[in-house]
Amino acid sequence: MRTNPGAIWLTAVALFLGVLAVTQVRAQDVYSRSLQLETPASLTTLIAGLAERNNAVRDEIVDLRLRTTTARDAISSGKGSLAEAERQLAQLRVFEGESAVSGPGITVRIDGSFDDRALSDLINELRNAGAEAIAVNTERVGPRSWFAATTGGALTVDGTAVNGPWAVRAIGASDVMHVAMTRTGGIIGQFELIYRGTRFSVSKDTAIDLPALRTALR
Amino acid sequence: MTGDTPRGRTRRAHSLALLLPAVLFGLLVTVQWRTQQDRSQLTVRYNAPLLDAASSLQNEQNGLKAQLADLRSQLDEIQRNAATQSGAARELQARIEDLQARAGLTERSGDGVTITLDDSRTASAALKEIDKSICHATDLTDIINAAWRGGADAIAVNDERIVGTSSVYCVGSTIMVNGTLLSPPFALVVIGPQNTLLATYDDPSQLRDIKLRRDVYGLGFRVTRASGLKVGPYRGALNVRYATPR
Numbered sequence: 001m002r003t004n005p006g007a008i009w010l011t012a013v014a015l016f017l018g019v020l021a022v023t024q025v026r027a028q029d030v031y032s033r034s035l036q037l038e039t040p041a042s043l044t045t046l047i048a049g050l051a052e053r054n055n056a057v058r059d060e061i062v063d064l065r066l067r068t069t070t071a072r073d074a075i076s077s078g079k080g081s082l083a084e085a086e087r088q089l090a091q092l093r094v095f096e097g098e099s100a101v102s103g104p105g106i107t108v109r110i111d112g113s114f115d116d117r118a119l120s121d122l123i124n125e126l127r128n129a130g131a132e133a134i135a136v137n138t139e140r141v142g143p144r145s146w147f148a149a150t151t152g153g154a155l156t157v158d159g160t161a162v163n164g165p166w167a168v169r170a171i172g173a174s175d176v177m178h179v180a181m182t183r184t185g186g187i188i189g190q191f192e193l194i195y196r197g198t199r200f201s202v203s204k205d206t207a208i209d210l211p212a213l214r215t216a217l218r
Numbered sequence: 219m220t221g222d223t224p225r226g227r228t229r230r231a232h233s234l235a236l237l238l239p240a241v242l243f244g245l246l247v248t249v250q251w252r253t254q255q256d257r258s259q260l261t262v263r264y265n266a267p268l269l270d271a272a273s274s275l276q277n278e279q280n281g282l283k284a285q286l287a288d289l290r291s292q293l294d295e296i297q298r299n300a301a302t303q304s305g306a307a308r309e310l311q312a313r314i315e316d317l318q319a320r321a322g323l324t325e326r327s328g329d330g331v332t333i334t335l336d337d338s339r340t341a342s343a344a345l346k347e348i349d350k351s352i353c354h355a356t357d358l359t360d361i362i363n364a365a366w367r368g369g370a371d372a373i374a375v376n377d378e379r380i381v382g383t384s385s386v387y388c389v390g391s392t393i394m395v396n397g398t399l400l401s402p403p404f405a406l407v408v409i410g411p412q413n414t415l416l417a418t419y420d421d422p423s424q425l426r427d428i429k430l431r432r433d434v435y436g437l438g439f440r441v442t443r444a445s446g447l448k449v450g451p452y453r454g455a456l457n458v459r460y461a462t463p464r
Contacts, residue, residue: 053397
């Protein structure tokens with residue numbers, strides 16, 4: 001049989017090509033989520049998030065220690081612990097959305113087309129940034145609130161229609177929340193690219209009043 | 219040069235036949251090389267200390283949460299004992315315990331559904347499709363939203379209880395819930411009315427994107443009816459500092 005140098009070359013190249021192609025596909029295929037694969041920038045953001053969380057837990061530990069001591073002292077001096085019980089009740093009612101609340105915060109205004117999943121993402125982002133209480137227009141968002149859209153395109157919070165333009169108000173550290181919303185590449189920036197023609201604005205407020213949940217949780 | 223002889227034509231055909239694989243070869247080598255390049259000098263230099271910092275913060279958080287849980291139960295104990303002293307205190311204590319249960323601060327058990335969400339393990343996805351075959355933070359928020367819509371009483375994602383201040387936080391490809399780093403597969407335990415929950419997840423208009431990616435790109439998504447489920451209490455901070463009741 002006559003050997004053709006071209007054919008040999010071709011075979012060799014094709015073989016090598018095949019090996020490389022497989023390697024490349026494999027490298028993409030085995031998608032790993034190991035922290036080791038995160039970039040330094042992502043890791044730094046993660047670390048900041050963890051540190052912030054830890055500080056919040058640490059603050060609450062200090063607060064609870066003090067309250068435990070105060071309650072113990074009050075009981076041993078015969079005063080009872082009604083003050084602590086009332087404080088705890090008030091805190092839980094805020095946490096559950098059962099009481100109307102006031103405080104500093106931010107308002108995100110949305111004027112134009114928007115949808116329920118984006119609204120849900122916005123609420124998630126506000127909670128990320130430490131929002132303690134949130135409302136969409138006059139509807140308070142509770143721990144079990146859900147977002148949907150009617151066939152007519154209106155948005156609903158827990159089944160109640162909320163019509164645009166929307167004002168999403170959140171009580172919490174206004175500087176932190178403002179930066180979290182408006183930073184480069186942040187959620188508002190993403191919305192502006194997706195919902196072209198919709199106007200988004202974020203403002204800081206020194207005092208926001210939010211209503212209680214329409215129906216208390218079961 | 220060979221001229222337009224039959225031999226020359228064969229040579230040219232061979233050269234042309236080699237051209238395409240050669241170009242592809244070059245392309246692949248470049249892609250491969252760039253993939254290596256992405257893990258830049260910075261990654262090599264800073265990742266080890268950053269990884270150490272992240273894992274030590276996560277460990278610290280576990281310790282802090284344990285301390286917090288301990289303090290909560292101490293205070294509860296004091297309050298419960300004190301509540302025996304008067305009718306008003308007893309009533310207050312009952313309301314507190316009721317609210318704690320609804321807020322997700324106590325363990326909850328019952329029937330419901332379990333949901334698994336996972337990156338595709340089978341697809342030999344092309345570069346552009348990787349994004350569609352893996353799970354994202356928004357998938358989790360969509361699944362949680364559907365659970366509340368279906369009347370869920372309690373939800374946990376990989377043992378992290380979902381409460382009023384919980385959020386799904388995503389950085390790079392890492393997902394954090396309640397400040398805890400989580401990775402797929404995600405196991406959601408949803409306690410609530412089974413039929414309504416299943417009907418919500420079966421509704422074709424719900425979670426359309428997730429179902430499509432499951433069918434086309436092999437994303438792992440499964441909802442199963444389950445009994446005797448249990449979710450643990452929320453262990454993080456309540457964080458009520460700026461909001462005051464009016």
